[in-house]
Amino acid sequence: MATPLDDGAFEQAVDRLVEAMVEARHCVVLTGAGISTESGIPxxxxxxxxxxxxxxxxxxxxxxxxxxxxxxxxxxxxxxxxxxxxxARPNVAHRVLAELEREGLVRAVITQNIDGLHQRAGSRRVLEVHGxxxxxxxxxxxxxxxxxxxxxxxxxxxxxxxxxxxxxxxxxxVLFGDPMPPVFEEAVAEAGRADLMVVVGSSLAVDPANSLPALAQRVVVNNLEPTWVDGRAVVRLPYRASRVWGAVRQRLMARRLL
Ligand SMILES: [Zn+2]
Incomplete structure (x- = not known):
């Protein structure tokens, strides 16, 4: 159960995430399995x-x-x-990321997921590095x-x-043992252009996609478990993706940015 202290930390972290995204000129999101578990995908x-x-x-x-x-x-x-x-159906986190892209606050989604839920939620530039x-x-x-x-x-x-x-x-x-597809090179280029990369629902455990945050200028991590990049993350949000992105949408709507 969340204590008032937890809620305070959550609100603060969301505020810092929103600030980082509003300031960024080229924000790229990297997603993994954690964003889709709430859509019922193990x-x-x-x-x-x-x-x-x-x-x-x-x-x-x-x-x-x-x-x-x-x-x-x-x-x-x-x-x-x-x-x-x-x-599976897209959840609120997929839908908010698609809305953010339409408003120019997200330039691309790089995903390790093979479920296609970003496109079904309306995201247009989706780089599916695992097919x-x-x-x-x-x-x-x-x-x-x-x-x-x-x-x-x-x-x-x-x-x-x-x-x-x-x-x-x-x-x-991309099956175990397959080489990475050509789209991975595009993902590398996107990560290199990113002045902000937001990691959502990835523990950054799978090679070579887990190296992409190293190429971005600043990193935010929204993942329940720790990741290797936490040490240089400007904000860490160890909360469920739907909770974080639902709150991001509220903040941006209040500021008439969404
Ligand atoms: Zn044939």
């Missing part, structure tokens, strides 16, 4: 959180597993990690496929995970 990397207790990530989400047996890979994906991603679950592509001829359609056809036995050319069709997700 953090695949958190110990004790369901999925990986039952399933080995190296088995279920690895490039090696995909290449070894695409049929088994898709069956596991359809039974475990794909449906929660498709069923996404909207589509898939033939690894031989490059033909694109809608991922939900493909998985539905696999489940009815209408089609295998192979293209008409015979090549295996791979989801647009």
């Amino acid at each position: 953090d695949f990397r958190s110990p004790g959180v369901g999925l990986w207790e039952r399933l080995d990530p190296m088995e279920a989400m690895s490039a090696a597993a995909f290449w070894r047996d695409p049929v088994r890979f898709y069956r596991l994906a359809a039974e475990t990690w794909l449906p929660p991603l498709w069923q 996404h679950v909207r589509s898939a592509r033939c690894t031989r001829c490059g033909r694109p496929h809608e991922l939900p359609d493909l998985v539905a056809r696999l489940q009815t036995g209408e089609q295998g995970p192979y293209c008409t050319c015979g090549g295996p069709i791979k989801p647009a997700v």
Whole structure:
């Protein structure tokens, strides 16, 4: 339960976050699993959180597993990690970040999430450094496929995970063991342009996206757990993302900035 002291610290931290964003000329947001847990998506990397207790990530989400047996890979994906991603809806934190972009207070969102919730909330410049679950592509001829359609056809036995050319069709997700996609270079450039990077819901544990805050001039961290960059953060907000961004929206509306 929050004490009045906690509330005071929370209000102060939000005020400093809002100040930093209003002052910034090029604010970039970096998001991770923590922003989407409140949309019902389990953090695949958190110990004790369901999925990986039952399933080995190296088995279920690895490039090696995909290449070894695409049929088994898709069956596991359809039974475990794909449906929660498709069923999730954006929460207030995603929506406020989209509103901030429309007002010019956020220039880009770099996300480690594959759920697509930033776009669904209305964000336009979203750099998905770990890919996404909207589509898939033939690894031989490059033909694109809608991922939900493909998985539905696999489940009815209408089609295998192979293209008409015979090549295996791979989801647009960066699997364990895959190289980073070209969009990561864009994320590096955005981080380098940022005079403020706001980290939301990432413990900054996953290479190489966790190095991006090092490229920004100033950093704010909104994450429940400590991160390696906390020591140089101008503000730290160890609170749920929805609480922080709901409060940011109130402040900005009161100042007629949103
Ligand atoms: Zn093909």
